[in-house]
Amino acid sequence: MKRLRLTVQLLFTILSNGYLYGFLHGKIYQGNLKYACVPGLNCYSCPGAVASCPIGALQALLNRQGFRVPFGALGFFFVIGSLLGRFVCGWLCPFGLAQDLLHKIPVFRKRKRLPFHSVLKYGKYIALFFLVCIGSAFLFGGYAKVPAFCKYLCPSGTLFGAIPLLAANESLRGQIGGLFYWKLGILLLVILLSIKVYRPFCQYLCPLGAIYGFFNRFSLVQIHWKEEQCIACMACEKACPVALSRDEISRSPECIRCGRCVEVCPGNCLSWRPR
Protein backbone atom coordinates (compact mmCIF):
# COMPACT_ATOMS: atom_id res chain seq x y z
CA MET A 1 0.00 0.00 0.00
CA LYS A 2 2.82 2.41 0.91
CA ARG A 3 4.49 1.82 -2.44
CA LEU A 4 1.20 2.14 -4.33
CA ARG A 5 0.46 5.45 -2.63
CA LEU A 6 3.92 6.81 -3.36
CA THR A 7 3.59 5.74 -7.00
CA VAL A 8 0.19 7.44 -7.33
CA GLN A 9 1.52 10.60 -5.65
CA LEU A 10 4.57 10.72 -7.95
CA LEU A 11 2.55 10.01 -11.09
CA PHE A 12 -0.05 12.63 -10.24
CA THR A 13 2.61 15.23 -9.43
CA ILE A 14 4.44 14.54 -12.71
CA LEU A 15 1.19 14.57 -14.71
CA SER A 16 -0.06 17.83 -13.23
CA ASN A 17 3.37 19.47 -13.63
CA GLY A 18 4.37 17.97 -16.93
CA TYR A 19 5.04 21.13 -18.96
CA LEU A 20 8.81 20.67 -19.33
CA TYR A 21 9.24 23.65 -21.66
CA GLY A 22 8.27 25.91 -18.76
CA PHE A 23 11.02 24.58 -16.50
CA LEU A 24 13.62 25.00 -19.22
CA HIS A 25 12.66 28.53 -20.28
CA GLY A 26 11.23 30.06 -17.08
CA LYS A 27 7.74 30.41 -18.55
CA ILE A 28 4.34 28.96 -17.62
CA TYR A 29 1.79 26.92 -19.59
CA GLN A 30 -0.91 29.08 -21.19
CA GLY A 31 -3.20 26.50 -22.77
CA ASN A 32 -6.85 25.62 -22.28
CA LEU A 33 -6.26 23.01 -19.57
CA LYS A 34 -5.92 25.91 -17.16
CA TYR A 35 -9.67 26.44 -17.32
CA ALA A 36 -9.76 23.42 -14.97
CA CYS A 37 -8.27 22.85 -11.52
CA VAL A 38 -6.25 19.94 -10.18
CA PRO A 39 -7.64 18.55 -6.91
CA GLY A 40 -4.53 19.24 -4.78
CA LEU A 41 -2.57 22.36 -3.87
CA ASN A 42 -0.53 22.97 -7.03
CA CYS A 43 0.51 26.54 -7.80
CA TYR A 44 -0.54 27.64 -11.29
CA SER A 45 2.61 29.70 -11.49
CA CYS A 46 4.71 26.55 -11.33
CA PRO A 47 6.46 26.45 -14.72
CA GLY A 48 5.28 22.87 -15.18
CA ALA A 49 1.65 23.31 -14.03
CA VAL A 50 -0.84 22.25 -16.71
CA ALA A 51 -3.98 23.20 -14.72
CA SER A 52 -5.06 25.68 -12.04
CA CYS A 53 -4.76 25.54 -8.26
CA PRO A 54 -8.21 25.32 -6.59
CA ILE A 55 -7.29 27.78 -3.81
CA GLY A 56 -5.76 30.14 -6.38
CA ALA A 57 -8.93 29.82 -8.46
CA LEU A 58 -11.15 30.60 -5.47
CA GLN A 59 -9.07 33.68 -4.70
CA ALA A 60 -9.07 34.81 -8.33
CA LEU A 61 -12.88 34.72 -8.27
CA LEU A 62 -13.02 36.60 -4.96
CA ASN A 63 -10.59 39.21 -6.32
CA ARG A 64 -13.06 40.29 -9.02
CA GLN A 65 -14.52 43.78 -8.96
CA GLY A 66 -17.62 43.90 -6.79
CA PHE A 67 -18.68 40.73 -4.99
CA ARG A 68 -20.01 37.68 -6.73
CA VAL A 69 -20.37 34.24 -5.17
CA PRO A 70 -17.51 32.08 -6.59
CA PHE A 71 -19.84 29.33 -7.84
CA GLY A 72 -17.25 27.77 -10.15
CA ALA A 73 -14.77 27.11 -7.33
CA LEU A 74 -17.51 26.05 -4.88
CA GLY A 75 -18.85 23.56 -7.44
CA PHE A 76 -15.38 22.09 -7.87
CA PHE A 77 -14.98 21.68 -4.10
CA PHE A 78 -18.41 20.02 -3.79
CA VAL A 79 -17.71 17.53 -6.60
CA ILE A 80 -14.18 16.55 -5.55
CA GLY A 81 -15.01 16.71 -1.81
CA SER A 82 -18.17 14.60 -2.13
CA LEU A 83 -16.34 11.96 -4.13
CA LEU A 84 -12.94 11.84 -2.43
CA GLY A 85 -12.83 14.01 0.72
CA ARG A 86 -9.28 14.30 2.07
CA PHE A 87 -8.21 11.29 0.00
CA VAL A 88 -6.90 14.10 -2.23
CA CYS A 89 -4.49 15.16 0.55
CA GLY A 90 -3.17 11.66 1.10
CA TRP A 91 -2.85 10.55 -2.50
CA LEU A 92 -3.03 13.40 -5.00
CA CYS A 93 -1.48 16.55 -3.53
CA PRO A 94 2.04 17.46 -4.75
CA PHE A 95 2.80 19.51 -1.63
CA GLY A 96 1.64 16.58 0.52
CA LEU A 97 4.11 14.38 -1.36
CA ALA A 98 6.90 16.90 -0.72
CA GLN A 99 6.13 16.79 3.03
CA ASP A 100 5.94 12.97 3.02
CA LEU A 101 9.39 12.77 1.43
CA LEU A 102 10.84 15.30 3.87
CA HIS A 103 9.46 13.29 6.79
CA LYS A 104 11.41 10.25 5.58
CA ILE A 105 14.74 12.04 6.14
CA PRO A 106 16.24 10.13 9.07
CA VAL A 107 17.14 13.03 11.34
CA PHE A 108 15.36 14.24 14.50
CA ARG A 109 13.06 12.07 16.60
CA LYS A 110 9.79 11.95 14.65
CA ARG A 111 6.52 13.31 16.06
CA LYS A 112 3.00 12.90 14.75
CA ARG A 113 1.73 16.22 16.04
CA LEU A 114 2.95 19.56 17.31
CA PRO A 115 2.40 20.53 20.96
CA PHE A 116 -0.96 22.31 21.42
CA HIS A 117 -2.34 20.31 18.49
CA SER A 118 -5.92 20.66 19.70
CA VAL A 119 -5.65 24.44 19.28
CA LEU A 120 -3.24 24.62 16.34
CA LYS A 121 -5.40 22.34 14.17
CA TYR A 122 -7.85 25.23 13.81
CA GLY A 123 -5.12 27.23 12.03
CA LYS A 124 -6.26 25.87 8.68
CA TYR A 125 -9.78 27.19 9.22
CA ILE A 126 -8.35 30.58 10.21
CA ALA A 127 -6.20 30.57 7.03
CA LEU A 128 -9.28 29.67 4.99
CA PHE A 129 -11.53 32.30 6.51
CA PHE A 130 -9.18 35.22 7.04
CA LEU A 131 -6.64 34.83 4.24
CA VAL A 132 -8.50 33.04 1.45
CA CYS A 133 -12.00 34.44 1.92
CA ILE A 134 -11.94 37.74 3.85
CA GLY A 135 -8.39 38.59 2.75
CA SER A 136 -9.07 38.02 -0.92
CA ALA A 137 -12.45 39.67 -1.00
CA PHE A 138 -11.91 42.77 1.11
CA LEU A 139 -8.66 43.41 2.87
CA PHE A 140 -4.88 43.76 2.54
CA GLY A 141 -2.73 45.63 0.04
CA GLY A 142 -4.15 49.02 1.01
CA TYR A 143 -7.72 47.69 0.68
CA ALA A 144 -7.04 46.54 -2.89
CA LYS A 145 -8.04 42.92 -3.41
CA VAL A 146 -5.11 40.54 -3.46
CA PRO A 147 -4.86 36.74 -3.23
CA ALA A 148 -3.80 37.03 0.41
CA PHE A 149 -3.14 33.34 1.08
CA CYS A 150 -0.92 32.97 -2.01
CA LYS A 151 0.81 36.27 -1.34
CA TYR A 152 1.57 35.97 2.37
CA LEU A 153 1.50 32.30 3.30
CA CYS A 154 1.46 29.60 0.61
CA PRO A 155 4.76 27.65 0.77
CA SER A 156 3.66 25.48 -2.17
CA GLY A 157 3.77 28.55 -4.42
CA THR A 158 7.31 29.31 -3.26
CA LEU A 159 8.51 25.74 -3.71
CA PHE A 160 6.82 24.83 -6.99
CA GLY A 161 6.32 28.32 -8.47
CA ALA A 162 8.86 30.86 -7.28
CA ILE A 163 12.05 28.80 -6.97
CA PRO A 164 11.95 27.08 -10.40
CA LEU A 165 10.71 30.26 -12.14
CA LEU A 166 13.33 32.48 -10.56
CA ALA A 167 16.03 29.91 -11.30
CA ALA A 168 15.21 29.97 -15.02
CA ASN A 169 14.06 33.58 -15.52
CA GLU A 170 16.67 36.28 -14.99
CA SER A 171 14.32 39.25 -15.41
CA LEU A 172 12.17 37.99 -12.52
CA ARG A 173 15.22 37.48 -10.32
CA GLY A 174 15.93 41.20 -10.50
CA GLN A 175 12.56 41.98 -8.84
CA ILE A 176 13.05 39.95 -5.66
CA GLY A 177 12.19 41.92 -2.52
CA GLY A 178 11.22 41.53 1.13
CA LEU A 179 8.01 39.62 0.36
CA PHE A 180 9.98 36.88 -1.36
CA TYR A 181 12.25 36.46 1.66
CA TRP A 182 9.21 36.35 3.97
CA LYS A 183 7.73 33.54 1.86
CA LEU A 184 11.07 31.77 1.63
CA GLY A 185 11.28 31.91 5.45
CA ILE A 186 7.84 30.30 5.73
CA LEU A 187 8.86 27.60 3.26
CA LEU A 188 12.07 26.86 5.20
CA LEU A 189 10.09 26.67 8.45
CA VAL A 190 7.60 24.24 6.87
CA ILE A 191 10.47 22.16 5.44
CA LEU A 192 12.22 21.95 8.83
CA LEU A 193 8.97 21.15 10.64
CA SER A 194 8.10 18.50 8.03
CA ILE A 195 11.29 16.61 8.80
CA LYS A 196 10.28 16.41 12.46
CA VAL A 197 6.44 16.42 12.40
CA TYR A 198 4.18 14.56 9.94
CA ARG A 199 2.71 16.99 7.38
CA PRO A 200 2.60 20.15 9.51
CA PHE A 201 1.23 22.29 6.68
CA CYS A 202 -1.64 19.86 5.99
CA GLN A 203 -2.47 19.47 9.67
CA TYR A 204 -2.28 23.13 10.69
CA LEU A 205 -2.39 25.57 7.79
CA CYS A 206 -3.81 24.18 4.54
CA PRO A 207 -7.15 25.83 3.63
CA LEU A 208 -7.76 23.18 0.98
CA GLY A 209 -7.50 20.48 3.65
CA ALA A 210 -9.99 22.45 5.74
CA ILE A 211 -12.46 22.43 2.82
CA TYR A 212 -12.05 18.75 1.93
CA GLY A 213 -12.14 17.81 5.63
CA PHE A 214 -15.73 19.05 5.76
CA PHE A 215 -16.68 16.36 3.20
CA ASN A 216 -14.81 13.48 4.92
CA ARG A 217 -17.86 12.38 6.87
CA PHE A 218 -19.98 11.64 3.82
CA SER A 219 -17.69 11.35 0.78
CA LEU A 220 -17.94 8.35 -1.53
CA VAL A 221 -14.43 7.05 -0.80
CA GLN A 222 -14.35 5.80 2.81
CA ILE A 223 -12.39 3.52 5.09
CA HIS A 224 -14.88 1.25 6.82
CA TRP A 225 -14.41 -0.07 10.34
CA LYS A 226 -16.22 -3.31 11.18
CA GLU A 227 -16.53 -2.75 14.89
CA GLU A 228 -17.83 -6.27 15.60
CA GLN A 229 -14.65 -7.87 14.17
CA CYS A 230 -12.26 -5.48 15.93
CA ILE A 231 -9.94 -7.12 18.49
CA ALA A 232 -8.87 -3.70 19.87
CA CYS A 233 -5.18 -4.35 19.18
CA MET A 234 -4.76 -0.61 18.49
CA ALA A 235 -2.42 -1.31 15.55
CA CYS A 236 -4.37 1.23 13.49
CA GLU A 237 -4.02 3.95 16.12
CA LYS A 238 -0.28 3.31 16.41
CA ALA A 239 0.15 3.38 12.62
CA CYS A 240 -1.99 6.46 11.98
CA PRO A 241 0.44 9.24 11.01
CA VAL A 242 -1.90 11.94 12.31
CA ALA A 243 -2.67 10.09 15.56
CA LEU A 244 -6.40 9.49 15.15
CA SER A 245 -8.38 7.06 17.29
CA ARG A 246 -10.25 4.07 15.80
CA ASP A 247 -13.61 5.75 15.60
CA GLU A 248 -12.13 8.94 14.12
CA ILE A 249 -10.47 7.15 11.20
CA SER A 250 -11.95 8.20 7.85
CA ARG A 251 -14.74 10.34 9.33
CA SER A 252 -12.59 12.92 11.12
CA PRO A 253 -11.77 16.06 9.13
CA GLU A 254 -8.13 15.39 10.09
CA CYS A 255 -7.97 11.99 8.33
CA ILE A 256 -6.03 12.21 5.07
CA ARG A 257 -6.94 8.64 4.06
CA CYS A 258 -3.39 7.50 3.60
CA GLY A 259 -4.58 3.94 4.25
CA ARG A 260 -1.87 2.96 6.75
CA CYS A 261 -4.55 1.77 9.20
CA VAL A 262 -5.98 -0.56 6.54
CA GLU A 263 -2.51 -1.89 5.82
CA VAL A 264 -1.65 -2.78 9.42
CA CYS A 265 -5.03 -4.11 10.64
CA PRO A 266 -4.43 -7.81 11.48
CA GLY A 267 -8.13 -8.72 11.52
CA ASN A 268 -9.04 -7.03 8.24
CA CYS A 269 -11.71 -5.03 10.01
CA LEU A 270 -10.63 -1.85 8.24
CA SER A 271 -11.16 -1.73 4.51
CA TRP A 272 -11.49 0.68 1.60
CA ARG A 273 -15.06 0.69 0.44
CA PRO A 274 -17.26 3.12 -1.41
CA ARG A 275 -20.09 4.40 0.72
Next chain:
Amino acid sequence: MDFWKNREKMAWVWGTLAGFLLLGIGAVQNDFSVIWKKAVMICMECIGIG
Protein backbone atom coordinates in the same frame (compact mmCIF):
# COMPACT_ATOMS: atom_id res chain seq x y z
CA MET B 1 -34.81 5.46 11.02
CA ASP B 2 -33.86 3.69 7.77
CA PHE B 3 -34.82 6.83 5.88
CA TRP B 4 -32.21 8.86 7.78
CA LYS B 5 -29.57 6.13 7.40
CA ASN B 6 -30.14 6.04 3.65
CA ARG B 7 -30.11 9.81 3.44
CA GLU B 8 -26.67 9.84 5.05
CA LYS B 9 -25.49 7.12 2.67
CA MET B 10 -26.64 9.15 -0.30
CA ALA B 11 -25.14 12.44 0.91
CA TRP B 12 -22.18 12.15 -1.46
CA VAL B 13 -24.61 11.88 -4.40
CA TRP B 14 -26.43 15.06 -3.39
CA GLY B 15 -23.08 16.76 -2.78
CA THR B 16 -21.81 15.77 -6.23
CA LEU B 17 -25.04 16.85 -7.93
CA ALA B 18 -24.99 20.17 -6.07
CA GLY B 19 -21.38 20.55 -7.18
CA PHE B 20 -22.26 20.08 -10.84
CA LEU B 21 -25.11 22.56 -10.46
CA LEU B 22 -22.74 25.12 -8.92
CA LEU B 23 -20.21 24.45 -11.71
CA GLY B 24 -22.98 25.15 -14.24
CA ILE B 25 -23.87 28.45 -12.55
CA GLY B 26 -20.16 29.27 -12.45
CA ALA B 27 -19.87 28.62 -16.18
CA VAL B 28 -22.82 30.93 -16.87
CA GLN B 29 -21.28 33.78 -14.85
CA ASN B 30 -17.92 33.34 -16.66
CA ASP B 31 -15.99 32.05 -13.64
CA PHE B 32 -13.78 29.75 -15.69
CA SER B 33 -12.45 32.47 -17.98
CA VAL B 34 -11.60 34.54 -14.86
CA ILE B 35 -9.67 31.54 -13.50
CA TRP B 36 -7.97 30.94 -16.87
CA LYS B 37 -6.94 34.58 -17.24
CA LYS B 38 -5.34 34.50 -13.79
CA ALA B 39 -3.69 31.11 -14.31
CA VAL B 40 -1.99 31.84 -17.64
CA MET B 41 -0.15 34.92 -16.34
CA ILE B 42 2.74 34.53 -13.90
CA CYS B 43 1.13 35.32 -10.54
CA MET B 44 3.60 37.78 -9.00
CA GLU B 45 1.97 37.49 -5.57
CA CYS B 46 2.23 33.69 -5.61
CA ILE B 47 5.96 33.79 -6.27
CA GLY B 48 6.53 36.52 -3.69
CA ILE B 49 7.28 39.47 -5.97
CA GLY B 50 3.97 41.30 -6.40
